[in-house]
Amino acid sequence: MRIGILGASRIAESAIVGPARELGYRLVAVAARDPLRARAFADKYGVERVLGSYQEVVSEPEVDMIYNPLANSLHAPWNLAAIAAGKPVLTEKPFARDQAEAQRVADAATAAGVTVMEGFHYLFHPATRRVLDLVEEGTLGELRRVEVRMGMPEPAPEDPRWSLEMAGGVLMDLGCYGMHLMRRFGAPSVTRATAVQRSPGVDERFDVELTFPSGATGLSTNSMVDDRYSFTLQVTGSRGDALVHNFISPRDDDRVTVRTSEGSTVEHCGTRASYTYQLEAFAAHVRHGAPLPLSLTDAVANMANAAALIWQYLPDLNWAGFYRLVGGE
Numbered sequence: 001m002r003i004g005i006l007g008a009s010r011i012a013e014s015a016i017v018g019p020a021r022e023l024g025y026r027l028v029a030v031a032a033r034d035p036l037r038a039r040a041f042a043d044k045y046g047v048e049r050v051l052g053s054y055q056e057v058v059s060e061p062e063v064d065m066i067y068n069p070l071a072n073s074l075h076a077p078w079n080l081a082a083i084a085a086g087k088p089v090l091t092e093k094p095f096a097r098d099q100a101e102a103q104r105v106a107d108a109a110t111a112a113g114v115t116v117m118e119g120f121h122y123l124f125h126p127a128t129r130r131v132l133d134l135v136e137e138g139t140l141g142e143l144r145r146v147e148v149r150m151g152m153p154e155p156a157p158e159d160p161r162w163s164l165e166m167a168g169g170v171l172m173d174l175g176c177y178g179m180h181l182m183r184r185f186g187a188p189s190v191t192r193a194t195a196v197q198r199s200p201g202v203d204e205r206f207d208v209e210l211t212f213p214s215g216a217t218g219l220s221t222n223s224m225v226d227d228r229y230s231f232t233l234q235v236t237g238s239r240g241d242a243l244v245h246n247f248i249s250p251r252d253d254d255r256v257t258v259r260t261s262e263g264s265t266v267e268h269c270g271t272r273a274s275y276t277y278q279l280e281a282f283a284a285h286v287r288h289g290a291p292l293p294l295s296l297t298d299a300v301a302n303m304a305n306a307a308a309l310i311w312q313y314l315p316d317l318n319w320a321g322f323y324r325l326v327g328g329e
Contacts, residue, residue, distance in 0.1 A: 001025040001283045004063035004087075006054050006078055007070045008032040008041035011092065015119065016067045017045045019276040025283070031057045054078055058085045065286060068092060071160045072167035076101045079116055083108045088115040088286045090279070094176045095299035097167045102303040106296035115286055118299045120180050124277035127250045127269040131235055131242045132184055134258065140237030143216040146185055147234045148178040150248070151226030154204075161224065162202055169202040170224045171195070177248070178208065178220030179305045181233065183298070186212040190305075250274055 003025055005012060020027055027047040031054050032038035038050045051057050058066060058081050066082040068075060068091040076096040082089045083105070095118045096102035109116040122128050134140050152174070160166040161173050182188050188210035196205040204225050210218035231248035234241060240260030246253040251271040258265050284290035 001286070002028045002062055002064040004028055004057040004060055004066050005030040005041075005047065006057060006066065006068045006074075008034075008037045009069040011069050012041070012067070013045065014273065015069060015092070015121070015275045016090075016279065018273060019279040022273075022276050023280055023283070025279070028062050029057045029060050055081065058082050058087060063087060065090065065282075071163070072172050073097055073165065076105050079105050080108055083112050083114045083116065086112065086114060088117075088282075090117055090119055090282050092119045093180075094118070094167075094172050094303065096303055099300060099303040102300045106300050109296060115282075116296065116299075117282055117285075117292060117294055118302070119278065120177070120294060121274040121278040122177065122181075122247050123184075123293055124281055125247075125250050125269065125272075125274035126277075127244050127254055127256050128233070128247055128274075130256050130267065130269055131233065131244055134242050135185065135235060135237065139239070139258075139260065140235060140242060141239030143185060143212065143214060143235070143237055145216060145234075145236040146182060146212075146218040147232075147236075148181050148218075148220045149230065149232045149234075150174040150177060150221065151223045151228070151230045153227065153229070154225045162198065164199070164201045169198075169204075169206075170222045171203055171206045173224065174222040175206045175208070175220065176302055178222060180298075180302050181247075182210055182218050182220065183301065183305075185216070185218075185235075186214065188212045188218055191217075248274075 003016065003020055005016060008030065027045060029049045029051050030038050030042055030047045031051045042050045057063060065088045068078050068089055070078060072094055075091050079089050079091050096105055105116060135143060155161050161168040190208060191211050192209040194207050195203040198204040206222045208220045231246050233244040233247045243257045245255040250269060251273045254269045254271050256267045256269055258267065281292060285292050
C-alpha cells in the first residue's frame with residue numbers, strides 16, 4: 001500500500017507511521033498548511049515527498065489510499081475529495097461534524113464504490129474482541145451493565161479540540177468512542193446526559209447514561225480535564241464481569257481481567273498496536289475484499305447519537321451556535 005497523509009498531526013506517528021513501517025507499506029506523500037511543518041514531518045518519518053496541498057496528495061497517481069487525521073471540521077470535506085479521486089480513505093473519528101454531513105459522505109462513497117472507514121481502532125485489537133466474545137458466547141451471563149470511562153489531561157488552550165470552528169469538544173473527541181462502543185452491545189437509548197461547557201458550544205466534560213432494550217444499562221463518562229490518561233471498558237453480566245484496562249492503548253496495558261464464579265483471571269492480549277491491526281484490516285479490505293467490522297451506516301449512526309444528545313439532553317448549553325456553524329437542523 002502506498003499512503004498519502006493529509007496534515008502533519010500529532011496522532012499520525014501512532015496511527016499511520018508506526019503501523020505502515022511494521023506492515024511494510026510506503027508513506028508516499030504528505031501535505032500540511034505549513035510547508036515547513038510538512039517538510040519536518042517528512043524528514044522525521046521518512047515520507048517520500050512533500051506536496052503543496054491536500055488536493056495534490058489526494059490526486060497523486062502513486063497514492064493508493066488516503067489517511068485523514070485533520071481537524072474534525074475537515075474530515076468530511078477531504079474525505080469527499082478523496083472519494084472524487086477514487087481513493088480509499090482511512091479517516092480519524094469523528095466521521096463528520098454532524099449527521100447530515102456524515103450521510104453525504106456515506107452516499108458519495110457508496111455511489112462511487114470507494115471505501116471510507118472511520119478509525120475506531122480499538123475495535124480491531126484482541127483485547128476488545130475478547131470482551132465482545134465473552135458477551136456473545138454467554139460466559140458473563142445476561143448483560144447487566146456496560147461502563148466506558150475516558151479521561152485525559154487538559155490540552156493546551158490553542159489546541160483544535162477546544163475550537164468551535166474545528167468541531168471540538170469532548171463529545172466529539174472522546175465521547176464518540178463511548179457511544180460507538182455501546183452499540184456493540186445492542187441499540188441503547190439515552191436516559192440522561194450532563195455536560196460542563198468550557199466555551200460556547202464546546203464541552204470539557206460529558207457523561208451519558210443509557211438503557212438497552214434488554215433492560216441492561218450503560219454509562220459513558222468523558223473528560224478532557226483529568227489529571228491523567230485513563231481509558232477503561234467494563235462489562236458486567238449475571239455471571240461475572242470483564243475489564244479492559246486500556247482499550248484505547250492496549251500496547252501500554254493489554255490486560256483483560258475476567259471474574260466469574262469460577263474465579264478471577266488476568267489475560268494478556270498482546271501489545272501489538274490497535275492501529276496496526278486496523279491498518280492491516282483496512283488494507284486487506286481494499287486489496288482483497290476482506291470484511292470489516294465497521295460500516296458507513298455505523299459511522300452515520302454515531303453522528304446521529306451525538307445530535308440526539310446535544311438537542312434532547314443538553315438544552316441548557318449553547319449548542320445552537322455549533323449547529324448553525326456546521327449546518328445541522
